[in-house]
Amino acid sequence: MEEQNAAEEQQIKEGIAEILTQCEQDRSQLIPILQRVQETFGYLPKSAISEIGSFLGMTDVQIYGVASFYNHFRYIPLGKHPVQMCMGTACHMVGGGLVLEALERALDVEVGGITIDKQFSLDRVACIGCCGLAPVMVIGEKIFPKMTSTKVDEVLVNLKMEEEEAAQEETDN
Amino acid sequence: MEQIELTIDDKKVNTKAGTKILEAALDAEIYIPNLCYIAEAELPYGGCRLCYVHVEGRGLVTACTLPVENGMVVHTQTPEVMRVRRTAYKLLIAYHNLDCRACWKNKKCDLQKLAAKVKVKLKRPEDFRGLPTEFLPLDTTNPYITYDPLQCIICGKCVWVCSKICGEPLLDFAYRGNKTRLTLSPDAVLVEEKCPSCGQCAVVCPTAALQPQGPLASNEHSAEAG
Ligand code: SF4
Ligand code: FES
Ligand code: FES
Numbered sequence: 001m002e003e004q005n006a007a008e009e010q011q012i013k014e015g016i017a018e019i020l021t022q023c024e025q026d027r028s029q030l031i032p033i034l035q036r037v038q039e040t041f042g043y044l045p046k047s048a049i050s051e052i053g054s055f056l057g058m059t060d061v062q063i064y065g066v067a068s069f070y071n072h073f074r075y076i077p078l079g080k081h082p083v084q085m086c087m088g089t090a091c092h093m094v095g096g097g098l099v100l101e102a103l104e105r106a107l108d109v110e111v112g113g114i115t116i117d118k119q120f121s122l123d124r125v126a127c128i129g130c131c132g133l134a135p136v137m138v139i140g141e142k143i144f145p146k147m148t149s150t151k152v153d154e155v156l157v158n159l160k161m162e163e164e165e166a167a168q169e170e171t172d173n
Numbered sequence: 174m175e176q177i178e179l180t181i182d183d184k185k186v187n188t189k190a191g192t193k194i195l196e197a198a199l200d201a202e203i204y205i206p207n208l209c210y211i212a213e214a215e216l217p218y219g220g221c222r223l224c225y226v227h228v229e230g231r232g233l234v235t236a237c238t239l240p241v242e243n244g245m246v247v248h249t250q251t252p253e254v255m256r257v258r259r260t261a262y263k264l265l266i267a268y269h270n271l272d273c274r275a276c277w278k279n280k281k282c283d284l285q286k287l288a289a290k291v292k293v294k295l296k297r298p299e300d301f302r303g304l305p306t307e308f309l310p311l312d313t314t315n316p317y318i319t320y321d322p323l324q325c326i327i328c329g330k331c332v333w334v335c336s337k338i339c340g341e342p343l344l345d346f347a348y349r350g351n352k353t354r355l356t357l358s359p360d361a362v363l364v365e366e367k368c369p370s371c372g373q374c375a376v377v378c379p380t381a382a383l384q385p386q387g388p389l390a391s392n393e394h395s396a397e398a399g
Binding site for chain 2: 058059061062068069
């Protein structure tokens with residue numbers, strides 16, 4: 001695990017260095033740089049914040065202050081299966097909150113968190129544009145319409161089974 | 174330096190060009206409420222909105238941001254001015270934990286002292302309908318200072334003093350809207366490396382938001398005793 005972390009760190013470091021070589025060394029470039037880092041890693045790693053800081057001559061808190069202004073940036077990685085629960089008006093009205101609670105319980109994470117095995121991250125989003133199917137849950141690219149709290153376990157179990165099957169097939173081949 | 178003459182509350186005031194109305198008034202011993210004004214700062218912050226005055230021909234302006242002009246006529250006490258100041262003050266305490274008697278800064282708090290000046294009664298905690306604390310939790314990542322966002326009025330004084338002393342701010346605001354809060358540092362390790370633990374942020378803080386801890390707290394104690 002530890003080795004893996006070190007390797008990951010190394011990878012992040014190199015990735016950031018790579019991005020920074022392509023960027024202008026100017027404070028006005030802060031947001032574009034943050035966007036590129038997030039595009040590459042799916043989140044803003046801690047080390048990225050200080051690397052960008054020394055690159056632009058800003059302190060960590062200044063960068064964090066800018067980044068945290070926008071909901072767009074996140075500070076922990078996405079899970080292998082990013083789960084998003086819609087909390088837009090329509091979904092909220094028909095019990096989206098209950099589904100979200102059920103998700104928190106089933107995955108044992110809080111909104112904005114990631115499971116220990118890094119398989120699932122849980123986030124709430126505002127309207128995803130298919131209110132007719134409310135309440136809507138999205139896992140990765142897949143949309144789950146008309147969710148209820150009782151359907152949560154079913155969906156998660158199915159997902160895990162699919163994964164196992166896929167893994168099985170891979171070993172078979 | 175060019176001299177400017179203006180009238181504040183029927184009093185003729187002479188001052189240097191470039192001076193802000195607030196400074197000119199305070200120098201002339203005319204009090205205007207203010208919480209975010211820093212005399213030495215290059216740019217006014219203008220965040221607390223308590224220093225509203227009426228300038229003839231212009232209407233309501235914040236006295237800490239507007240430079241004086243020749244012949245300017247300023248009123249600091251009109252009913253309209255008092256009303257907007259009161260509103261500004263109420264906004265500052267909208268989710269402030271007003272349990273003043275139990276607060277460590279009781280009687281030393283600028284925000285509390287100002288209440289009388291803007292004629293707002295500080296209500297008791299039973300009336301407190303603030304943001305839930307889990308929304309804005311206490312920050313204890315810095316060993317020398319704790320930060321309570323529920324007491325903070327986002328005046329920016331601590332950020333200013335920190336960047337003045339350290340050359341760059343080790344604390345700054347983050348998030349936005351009513352979730353705006355100070356970040357002492359996203360990484361506690363950095364604080365220990367860089368922060369000289371001078372405690373000046375807590376000294377300038379007009380409220381109980383920044384509380385000295387550990388060695389800093391005992392320093393203050395011994396200074397008071399001695
Ligand atoms: S912590 Fe104190 S000094 Fe800093 S912004 Fe808040 S109220 Fe102002
Ligand atoms: S509110 Fe959920 S999809 Fe529109
Ligand atoms: S003193 Fe003018 S806005 Fe705060």
